[in-house]
Amino acid sequence: MAWFKKVRKPIEPQSDKPSRVPEGLWVKCPSCGEIIYNKDLAATLSVCPKCAHHFRLGAADRLRMLFDGEWQEYDNGLRSTDPLTFVDTKPYRKRLEASIEASGLNDAVICATGRIEGIDTSVAAMEYGFIGGSMGVVVGEKITRAIERALERRLALVIVSSSGGARMMEGALSLMQMAKISGALGRLDRARLPYVSVLTDPTTGGVTASFAMLGDANIAEPKALIGFAGPRVIEQTIRQKLPEGFQRSEFLLERGMLDMVVDRRELKASIARVLRFALASEARRRPVVAVPGISAPDAFVPQP
Numbered sequence: 001m002a003w004f005k006k007v008r009k010p011i012e013p014q015s016d017k018p019s020r021v022p023e024g025l026w027v028k029c030p031s032c033g034e035i036i037y038n039k040d041l042a043a044t045l046s047v048c049p050k051c052a053h054h055f056r057l058g059a060a061d062r063l064r065m066l067f068d069g070e071w072q073e074y075d076n077g078l079r080s081t082d083p084l085t086f087v088d089t090k091p092y093r094k095r096l097e098a099s100i101e102a103s104g105l106n107d108a109v110i111c112a113t114g115r116i117e118g119i120d121t122s123v124a125a126m127e128y129g130f131i132g133g134s135m136g137v138v139v140g141e142k143i144t145r146a147i148e149r150a151l152e153r154r155l156a157l158v159i160v161s162s163s164g165g166a167r168m169m170e171g172a173l174s175l176m177q178m179a180k181i182s183g184a185l186g187r188l189d190r191a192r193l194p195y196v197s198v199l200t201d202p203t204t205g206g207v208t209a210s211f212a213m214l215g216d217a218n219i220a221e222p223k224a225l226i227g228f229a230g231p232r233v234i235e236q237t238i239r240q241k242l243p244e245g246f247q248r249s250e251f252l253l254e255r256g257m258l259d260m261v262v263d264r265r266e267l268k269a270s271i272a273r274v275l276r277f278a279l280a281s282e283a284r285r286r287p288v289v290a291v292p293g294i295s296a297p298d299a300f301v302p303q304p
């Protein structure tokens with residue numbers, strides 16, 4: 001009865017022939033579908049040349065983009081000790097090890113000092129690739145030290161946020177970092193040193209609720225997701241449909257939550273402009289004539 005029986009060919013095993021297209025040479029823009037050569041993307045600071053979609057940028061690339069040349073990194077040896085011996089789908093310790101292995105970083109932030117258009121600046125750039133850029137004890141400590149470094153040496157401060165919020169694997173200890181960093185920023189403010197907060201996709205949770213929104217200028221990249229709780233949680237809580245573009249940079253700018261939304265290709269120049277403006281107005285405020293017997297505050301002349 002083989003007439004009616006379709007003889008099925010077994011599924012062929014995957015051929016061992018390697019693909020002729022090497023991995024990771026091209027990327028597809030999730031916004032416009034354009035296929036972009038990786039090297040071209042690096043040249044445009046990971047912004048799609050066709051539709052200006054901003055791809056996420058790692059912390060090291062961020063520093064490379066902001067600083068004029070060389071920079072000095074600090075505290076890169078700090079590691080979390082897993083204080084709660086936390087286990088979710090896998091032990092936190094294992095998760096940390098895997099992230100350290102994959103990213104080459106010890107935690108989700110790089111802190112450095114260098115020059116931005118000639119202005120001496122302390123910069124902290126967060127790395128989303130490291131456990132979602134979450135803020136644990138190490139991130140909190142490193143950012144606080146970056147602020148204190150700015151205080152000691154009278155540097156300007158820039159923090160680039162890219163984070164899912166506080167790191168739940170460190171529980172309340174990670175929440176305490178919000179207060180610690182905010183306290184240090186308060187001291188920076190009283191010392192009249194400028195702080196520019198750069199919010200990139202995504203900036204959420206405890207990071208938004210603390211230092212990301214405390215800048216003298218809060219600058220976001222276009223279409224970045226910025227919020228505290230996610231839209232689904234808010235919809236369920238307030239039982240209302242959220243408006244179009246909710247929690248995106250442009251929406252927040254319109255409602256006064258941000259000062260600027262700046263294309264990444266113009267970001268460095270914009271930050272430098274803000275810092276120059278802040279430093280120049282601070283220099284004007286200082287007494288010009290030195291009073292005998294009273295030491296004048298450190299000269300703080302803005303760079304040309």
Ligand SMILES: [Zn+2]
Binds near residue numbers: 029032049
């Ligand atoms: Zn595109």
